[in-house]
Amino acid sequence: MYNPKSCNALEKPFYTPLEAALRWCGLIVHEADILARTVGEPIPSVSAFPQWPCLRANAEKIMDAILNNEIPYGRDGKSVCPGEQVNKARLTVRHTDLKAWMAKHYPDQTPAFLFDEIERTTHAKITVEAWQALQAERDALKARLEKAEALYRDKWSKLEAEAKQQAVEPSSKSRNAYLRTIAALGDALIGGGTGQPHTDADAILAALAAKGIAPTLESGTLARYLKQAKDI
Structure with missing residues (x-):
C-alpha cells in the first residue's frame, strides 16, 4: 500500500543556499519567482524582497555557516573538500548536513522540509537556552567519564605491575619460609640424623611439626603428591 508519509514534497537531496533559505521561511510557493529574480545568487539583494x-537573513546565516565550515558544502550536490573554491551559482548543501547544523545551532527552528511531524512536536518545547544547557551538561559528563576512564586505566596498570612483581619476586619473608620448609621436608625424607627416611605422609608432617613448621597440606594431599613423585 502506498504510504504518502514516506516522502516529503519539500525535501531534496541537496539545496542551494537560497533554496534552503526560502524553504526555511515557508516561501516554497514563491520558489520559481524568487529563483528567477536572483539569477543564481546565493543571497538576494537587500531591495529584492522587502x-x-x-x-x-536566513540565506546569510547559511552562507556564513558554509564559509566558517559549520556546514559541509559541495558543487551541484557532490561534496568537496573544505576550502575548495566553488562557483556561487553551483554551491550546494546536503539535506542531512543542513538538518544537523540547524538542530545544533537553531533547535527552536524546525522547518517542515527538514523535520517530520514527530520531530517538530518534540523540538517545539525546547528553547535555545535549554538546548545549550543540555549540551553543557553532556560535555561535563563526557569530561568526567573520560577522567574516570583515565584514572581506571592508571590504577589497573599499577595493579598489573604489582601483581607481576609479586609473582616474579616473592618477599624475603616468604622466600625464607619456603626455604625452611624445603630444608625440613628434605631432612624428613632422608631420615635426618636417624638415617631412616620417612615415607609415610603422617610421619613427614609430624617431622616437620617437630621443627616448628606447619605446612597447610593435609596428609592425604601430601600422600598423593608423594605417590606422584615416586611414579615420575
Whole structure:
C-alpha cells in the first residue's frame, strides 16, 4: 500500500543556499519567482524582497555557516573538500548536513522540509537556552567519564605491575619460609640424623611439626603428591 508519509514534497537531496533559505521561511510557493529574480545568487539583494526580510537573513546565516565550515558544502550536490573554491551559482548543501547544523545551532527552528511531524512536536518545547544547557551538561559528563576512564586505566596498570612483581619476586619473608620448609621436608625424607627416611605422609608432617613448621597440606594431599613423585 502506498504510504504518502514516506516522502516529503519539500525535501531534496541537496539545496542551494537560497533554496534552503526560502524553504526555511515557508516561501516554497514563491520558489520559481524568487529563483528567477536572483539569477543564481546565493543571497538576494537587500531591495529584492522587502516583504520577506527573513529570506535574506536566513540565506546569510547559511552562507556564513558554509564559509566558517559549520556546514559541509559541495558543487551541484557532490561534496568537496573544505576550502575548495566553488562557483556561487553551483554551491550546494546536503539535506542531512543542513538538518544537523540547524538542530545544533537553531533547535527552536524546525522547518517542515527538514523535520517530520514527530520531530517538530518534540523540538517545539525546547528553547535555545535549554538546548545549550543540555549540551553543557553532556560535555561535563563526557569530561568526567573520560577522567574516570583515565584514572581506571592508571590504577589497573599499577595493579598489573604489582601483581607481576609479586609473582616474579616473592618477599624475603616468604622466600625464607619456603626455604625452611624445603630444608625440613628434605631432612624428613632422608631420615635426618636417624638415617631412616620417612615415607609415610603422617610421619613427614609430624617431622616437620617437630621443627616448628606447619605446612597447610593435609596428609592425604601430601600422600598423593608423594605417590606422584615416586611414579615420575
